[in-house]
Amino acid sequence: MSDLLLRPWQMTDAAVLVEIANNSQVYKWLRDAFPSPYTYQDAVNWILHAGKHHPPESFAVVKNGLLTGSVGWVPGTDIYRKSCEIGYFIGEPYWGLGIATEAVYLLTQHISSLHAYNRIQAKIFMTNLSSARVLEKNGFTLEAVHRSAVFKNNQIMDEHVWVKLINQTI
Numbered sequence: 001m002s003d004l005l006l007r008p009w010q011m012t013d014a015a016v017l018v019e020i021a022n023n024s025q026v027y028k029w030l031r032d033a034f035p036s037p038y039t040y041q042d043a044v045n046w047i048l049h050a051g052k053h054h055p056p057e058s059f060a061v062v063k064n065g066l067l068t069g070s071v072g073w074v075p076g077t078d079i080y081r082k083s084c085e086i087g088y089f090i091g092e093p094y095w096g097l098g099i100a101t102e103a104v105y106l107l108t109q110h111i112s113s114l115h116a117y118n119r120i121q122a123k124i125f126m127t128n129l130s131s132a133r134v135l136e137k138n139g140f141t142l143e144a145v146h147r148s149a150v151f152k153n154n155q156i157m158d159e160h161v162w163v164k165l166i167n168q169t170i
Contacts, residue, residue, distance in 0.1 A: 002102060004061070008059065009047040009050040009060050011044070014044050017070075020094075021091070029128050050072070057072050059072060061090065061103045063094065068090055069103065073086045073087070082119060083117060085120075087122070108120055115167055118166060121161055122162045123162075125150055125152060125159065126145070126158040126159070135164075140164045141162065141163060145160055146158060
């Protein structure tokens with residue numbers, strides 16, 4: 001049995017969240033909406049925001065009792081209501097330990113158990129080979145390359161869309 005779990009965010013997570021999120025190596029792989037520098041108030045705001053969703057859509061990633069990252073999903077709306085997009089990050093001290101792979105596995109199992117979605121997607125920067133490997137290990141396939149779709153770190157780059165189909169009834 002694994003010692004990794006996904007749990008709802010708690011206000012007591014704020015200080016550690018700042019420690020792992022206030023890192024340029026983490027920030028470079030995330031959307032610009034993710035604050036940098038990442039302050040204690042940013043952590044409090046995130047935890048309050050995450051607590052508004054029932055059932056939870058964002059989870060703390062905890063390994064051996066330590067907060068190591070974040071994982072969650074955003075439900076699609078309107079004609080995309082059967083799709084959702086996942087996102088995640090792991091603090092740099094915990095890279096290379098398989099935590100992201102296991103966290104994405106647990107999240108996709110959870111999303112599948114809701115029986116509300118038939119498609120899970122993740123959008124990553126073309127240079128994020130580690131994240132591509134995490135998705136590949138979890139049964140996602142590269143569905144699309146959106147050419148020159150992202151401007152991040154003063155660079156225009158491609159966005160890769162990885163997809164996993166679940167709960168298919170056709």
